[in-house]
Amino acid sequence: MSEPLESAPLVNAPLSGRRILLTRSKPDDAIARALRLAGARVDALALTVSTPLESARLDAARARLADGAYAWVVFSSWRAARAVVSCLPRARSLGTRIAAVGEATARWISDHAGVSVDLTGAGSAAALLQCFPAPDSGARPVLIPRSALAPDTLPGGLRALGWSVEAVDAYTTTPAAAEDIDADIAGNFRAGRYDAAVLTASSQARALPPLLGLPPPTTRVVTIGAPTAATARGQGIVVAAQASSPTPQAIVRALTDALARPAQADAPEERDS
Structure with missing residues (x-):
């Protein structure tokens, strides 16, 4: 689900101009709200169904x-x-x-x-x-x-x-049905148009490759929690950063830090983890 027009990025915010994929969709999502307040353009896409x-x-x-x-x-x-x-x-x-x-x-x-x-x-x-x-x-x-x-x-x-x-x-x-995946979001993800993607659960990490494919090298992946990071790596996903705590503010900080680094810096970090 693409963000509403009234949630336009803030000019001087730390994620201003960044396009982020949040791999869950829920009403009044605190993470989505924090990302938008930080200036990001957010697309929310539920990769799983509970x-x-x-x-x-x-x-x-x-x-x-x-x-x-x-x-x-x-x-x-x-x-x-x-x-x-x-x-x-x-x-x-x-x-x-x-x-x-x-x-x-x-x-x-x-x-x-x-x-x-x-x-x-x-x-x-x-x-x-x-x-x-x-x-x-x-x-x-x-x-x-x-x-x-x-x-x-x-x-x-x-x-x-x-x-x-x-x-x-x-x-x-369980993973979402392929026919329920927004085609525009899927196409933008595969084309590398997202600066980053946020995974908030191991189930999302498992669902990402079969539904959208592996993230392009230019799309940084940030996870919440060590189990989600470990699952993502097991799926072949390069994890650029893990939020220090499962709070919207920590996710914003992790994204800001990950996006400030050159893309090639992520791979050595993964091999050392």
Whole structure:
């Protein structure tokens, strides 16, 4: 989706005159807004589709959550929280604590469940694990509603801390259909008309090559998080920069830094990583 005319680049902004492809599309996207405020011309294109999953196991986890059976419920995304959002107020009243990997998920929970989050990480599973408490003797288990494609970083890390963990698939992510890809955006990408592309999830990194092809050498790729960067590299995508945190401001800084370097500087950096 191309940006509206009223979101014209700002003349003196750090990304003024730059054309950026954001590989997701959502209403009032904070990343897209930050890029436009930084002067960029942004095209948003959803490379993936997320689908809620239903199962007897998820139903049973919802019932146990509503009964206060868990010490904690831990979320790595708003889509995971959506799967059990109706249970959160009652679970909270029964002593279940809530943790979120990042601020965006914490805000979504507050807005949609009307309850606050007890523990918020710095945007990654690894960061949340660094501040997660160890269990008391006889503690109730931890529930993790999650993507069917999620790695075991979070449940594995919590088990290493001594928690009993129940990880339940709540949604899955698949590549968008080829016929749903905007032909103009795809053509501009393949022709090298984007200065940069932003990948915010590993699923986007996997979907990019089959849907659009590998980025041309003149298109810098910036990722959010080490897992997305690693997945991108595994797909043959050269990563010019990884945002220091999963915030719109950090993404703007990463893009600004990456675009300030000569294109040939990116390849040696990748080989050393």
